[in-house]
Amino acid sequence: MSEIETRIAEMATAARAASRALAAMPTARKAAALKAAAGAIRAAAPAILAANAEDMKAAEARGTSGAMLDRLRLDDARLEGIAAGVEAVAALPDPVGAPIKGWTQPNGLKFEQVRVPLGVIGIIYESRPNVTVDAGALCLMSGNACILRGGSEALSTSKALHAAFIAGIASESLPADAVQLVDTSDRAAVGVMLGAAGLIDIIIPRGGKGLVARVQSEARVPVLAHLDGICHVYIDRDADADKAEAIALNAKLRRTGICGAAETLLIDKAAEATGARVVKALLDAGCEVRGDDAVRAIDPRVVAADDADWGTEYLDAIISAKVVDGVGGAAEHIARHGSAHTESIITENAETANRFLAGVDSAIVIHNASTQFADGGEFGFGAEIGIATGRLHARGPVALEGLTTYKTVVRGNGQVRP
């Protein structure tokens, strides 16, 4: 084994031991540890900001661009936000031990499925240093140990945040190995984590498409993530025009850079007037519209879409737009071009809505509301470690419950199997 392989294996072994202690930890102790961690982060503000200043200086010296620098930067307000976020997680309901379902067999055996932590979670992320603390808090509250591997450009900041976090949890006698940071900028560490089947139970990447694509293609460990958020808004023939306009504009333009932003507008061929109104409203709001011939006929400002547009996540004020044949045509387009993230139908026809909601196979399907509700906070989960579009385990926003699995507890009074 290489030095980094040995190091990750040692960390994972220590994490496994910590995860056993965490799995049986009462909610109150986990919450107290997180509150202590929030306090420790506040108390360590000078050291954390100084470490961040180092990272910023090095990034500037490398000529790092504005948006990336902004993601890296911490200040008093952002640090307070991080600490408050930890306290918010501490106040969430603890999923561990919660019963999922119970039943009794004729022989008297009582069965109960109860939630248990996943075990050891690997988090691979980029330059946002807040992930160090956010992910650590969510994993700890759900009874999981985690191994954090952040971007090297934020390593000093992450180390300072991590040191404060574990000092806080250790002050409440929780094992420091519950939340470990890979404190090297050696890029080989990511590959080793991705291959650590049996040592790490699941990998959650947090970052851009390049990172997620690498993780998905290389990982031998199961991955919880989404690669694309090609979200659709479908305007049905029975849509209310006011709702259609408000929802389409919000879905596309409220924030264009998030994964729940709409990227394609589908217009029922029998919703011509409403479709035209929405397309014009998008154009008037400064959105570029790339349409098929039918959409181009609505307004000369619409530019021609090519085939690649239907599978493109613009993350910008650009939307592709197409006329389809009713709800069936919309579902067909989404099945072919979508990314199984979030799709919304605008209609006043309940039967049509149900056809869409049942027939579209995405993690989140919405009737008469914006796709930008695809978010753990908006779901009422109180937090979010990411959004998953895979078919296994968890789909959509993942928070504490998504970080658990289950076991079956069987209670008998001496039964043997005939």
Add this chain to the structure above:
Amino acid sequence: MSEIETRIAEMATAARAASRALAAMPTARKAAALKAAAGAIRAAAPAILAANAEDMKAAEARGTSGAMLDRLRLDDARLEGIAAGVEAVAALPDPVGAPIKGWTQPNGLKFEQVRVPLGVIGIIYESRPNVTVDAGALCLMSGNACILRGGSEALSTSKALHAAFIAGIASESLPADAVQLVDTSDRAAVGVMLGAAGLIDIIIPRGGKGLVARVQSEARVPVLAHLDGICHVYIDRDADADKAEAIALNAKLRRTGICGAAETLLIDKAAEATGARVVKALLDAGCEVRGDDAVRAIDPRVVAADDADWGTEYLDAIISAKVVDGVGGAAEHIARHGSAHTESIITENAETANRFLAGVDSAIVIHNASTQFADGGEFGFGAEIGIATGRLHARGPVALEGLTTYKTVVRGNGQVRP
């Protein structure tokens, strides 16, 4: 792409299309199709038995052993069992569309998690031809399309069973592509299926440890399976001696070849008398006991265990036995040597039982009953496609519900995100 890669890709594409139709299929139509399949299998009995005779003759000519020949063999009674099994699956509750939970946010958005099929399932199995039909029926009833790849030694039988099965479902207008059989003995097909990420959603291996180990090590597609069933029975100081003896004997000896059979007996150091009684009863019943020094002191017939015994799945009338320090010592031993399958504690002390049930992190944890209840039928699931010991998605016996995932349906009345 090689010929077999092209073939599997074509099958998976057809399966995906069929899975969309199946996902929206009403329960009654799926049940009717399965009943028709059962009828078609009965009607095709002469052809199926003739095909089986061919497979048997070829196997005998290759010098195949008795147990393997027996697994391969069909007769009228076994064929009727297969047909009746399909009818039993048709009568099970349909998990697709079932609500898991629902809630409403303050902005009026209504959220509902509902079960949806996994999609396209690959089943890789060995010589038992009944898997062709059992797995096909479970996948179909849970709304999934499947691609079946059975052992080449049973290929003629599988083809005949499959032909009858799809003729039956097609007679009820279900797509024949819903259940496809890889009708070649080319061994490369397995490797291609294991690598078909994005085309096949999950692989379920059915067979011996060699097959499962290969599938787990090579697969790029998620796998639902268990490799080992190293199940433990722990006799606590507060055990009822009669229950302890009855359960330990049943757990080890009822059937020694199943994954839920106990392989290790753990005896609380403060349960000396009960432990001695159970060890003697096992020996008297013809079971070989491999013990540590403390267990060897009980009876001269106990042979010495070595370190490898604690991690061995005998699947035979052999049990390893060890004295441990209470429930904590038992949990520690199981964490180190177990396979996260099924473990049972025998005690009349409810608090001790709860410590074991909470602290042992296996898919199934049992109080005062035999480990041989680790079975979908005994759980009340009506069927079983396998037992999973991984941490993700489904754990323990997997039946219809384990073959589903979920999506979140959100219903609004025009909400946009602030």
